[in-house]
Every structure is written in structure tokens, then in C-alpha cells.
Amino acid sequence: MIFKIWHHTRYLYSHKVFLEPHYLRFKPLQKSYLTLNHFHLKMDPEPVGLSFASDAENNPITQIWFNDQIDSLDIDVQIEVSVTEDYDFFSFILDPYCKLGTREPVYSQTLSDFFKPYLKGEVSGKIKSYVDTIIRKNDGEIIPTLFSLTDHIYREWEHHLVIETSELDSENCFREKAGSCRDLSWMLIEMLRYTGLAARYVSGYTYNDELDDGHELHAWVEVYLPGAGWIGIDPSAGIFVHEKYIPVSASFNPANTMPVTGNFRGNANSKMETHVSIEQIDD
Incomplete structure (x- = not known):
């Protein structure tokens, strides 16, 4: 089974601003039931620099930075993943076996x-x-x-x-x-x-x-x-x-999973618009 994902994000600023380095989280996490076939990232305006990395919790991130002031930023992401149908998510045993509600800790x-x-x-x-x-x-x-x-x-x-x-x-x-x-x-x-x-x-x-x-x-x-x-x-x-769940970011703190994070310099108000569409294609 294949899923195609289109994710568009737009930031509008009431006046021109200077963007500090921004961090994007759109690339799916590695999972045993999921294969990333295609990932394409397009921005308008284009950043002067772009770097792919992993954060402290091993989530894939993209760092972008700009030199010029801007009054809008469009981020378009195209993703294609293949997933294993009827994947057995319960093919495991608890090791060591443990229970809740006892004095015994779950973990070492x-x-x-x-x-x-x-x-x-x-x-x-x-x-x-x-x-x-x-x-x-x-x-x-x-x-x-x-x-x-x-x-x-x-x-x-x-x-x-x-x-x-x-x-x-x-x-x-x-x-x-x-x-x-x-x-x-x-x-x-x-x-x-x-x-x-x-x-x-x-x-x-x-x-x-x-x-x-x-x-x-x-x-x-x-x-x-x-x-x-x-x-x-x-x-x-x-x-x-x-298998129809496609994780992108995971953290102990929800703030660390936002698709886009970063600050801007300037006296302006900002507005965000976003749209996601997903198409399922049977193999």
C-alpha cells in the first residue's frame, strides 16, 4: 500500500521580518512497517542555506536560514511512503514480564x-x-x-x-x-x-x-x-x-514535535495557514 502526502504551510507577516534559523519537521520517522520512497521540500522564497540533521531524540529535522527580509514564507512538502499491509504490531512478548499497580518497577x-x-x-x-x-x-x-x-x-x-x-x-x-x-x-x-x-x-x-x-x-x-x-x-x-499512521516526530515534550519552529525579528504580526491531503494507492 502506498500513501502520497501533500502538506502546504504558509506564513504571512504584516510587515517585512528577518527570520532566525528555522527548523522543519516533515520527514517521516523510520519504522519497520514503513518505507520512504520520496521526499521533496520546496520553499518560497528559497533559503540561502539548508541542512538535514537529527535532533536530540533522533527525529529528522531540516534547518533553513535566510539573509533577506521577507513578508511571507511558503513551505510545500511532497511525501510518498510504502507500508506493509496487515502488519502484525503485536508480534512481541513482554521481556521481562511485568504488571502495573505493584511495587515492582517496569524498567531496569x-x-x-x-x-x-x-x-x-x-x-x-x-x-x-x-x-x-x-x-x-x-x-x-x-x-x-x-x-x-x-x-x-x-x-x-x-x-x-x-x-x-x-x-x-x-x-x-x-x-x-x-x-x-x-x-x-x-x-x-x-x-x-x-x-x-x-x-x-x-x-x-x-x-x-x-x-x-x-x-x-x-x-x-x-x-x-x-x-x-x-x-x-x-x-x-x-x-x-x-500501518496507516505515519509518524514524523516524537518527543517527551509536545513542543518539540511542531512541524515548523523558529523566531523572527521585526515589528509584525504573523498568520499561519496549512493544508494536508493524503491519497491512498493500492499496490
């Missing part, structure tokens, strides 16, 4: 030290009680607990589309029983971290028939399971991710 001390940023977080007593109830109902078994917790969020929380970025607040999302894919993912991350599981925020593309239009640019969660590695789960759809 070495892994716990490495995962500190992915384990850091604090939630309210109400969230703790909610998660503890689900753990008990599943006898602490990790996979059933993950299924149950993700399904509960999908069924009990109203999911809405939010284009504008806003501060993520898991407590508010839990209280209001509503949120965007970003909100639901961050709330689930903090719930998982409370259980002792390392979790990170993932941004990317998805071709998911269970989600409405406008979710092609999407956010979900990855949790690290001993013996299995990073496993994706999507609270917006109530499922474990499958």
Missing part, C-alpha cells in the same frame, strides 16, 4: 534513568483514582490495561478538531471530558507516566477512516514496553496504531 534502573523525561509528570488525585480503577479491572496486565484505558478515553471524552495550538492541560481535559487529538494524547501520556510507563507525544499523518476530515495531520501516543519498544496508541480513535 538503567532504563529508568534514561527515560526520566518520559516518566516525569504529576496528575491529580481524581486522575490517579480513574487510572487505578482501570488497572485493577485488568489485574495489572499491561496490554489489557492499555486497551481499556485508550478505549475509555475514546468513548467517554468528546473529541473535537482544533486548528490553533493551545497550551496542553491534562487536568482541564479530564475535567471537561473533551479535547482535541493533542489534548487527549497529552492526558493519556500523563496517565501512563503515573503508572510507571514511559510515554511520548507523536505528531504525524494518518489515513484513518474512523476519524473525520481534518485529522490528516494528527497526534497520538507511544508507550515503551519492555521487549517490544515504542508502541503507538491513539486515544482519539480508541485503538493501537496501525
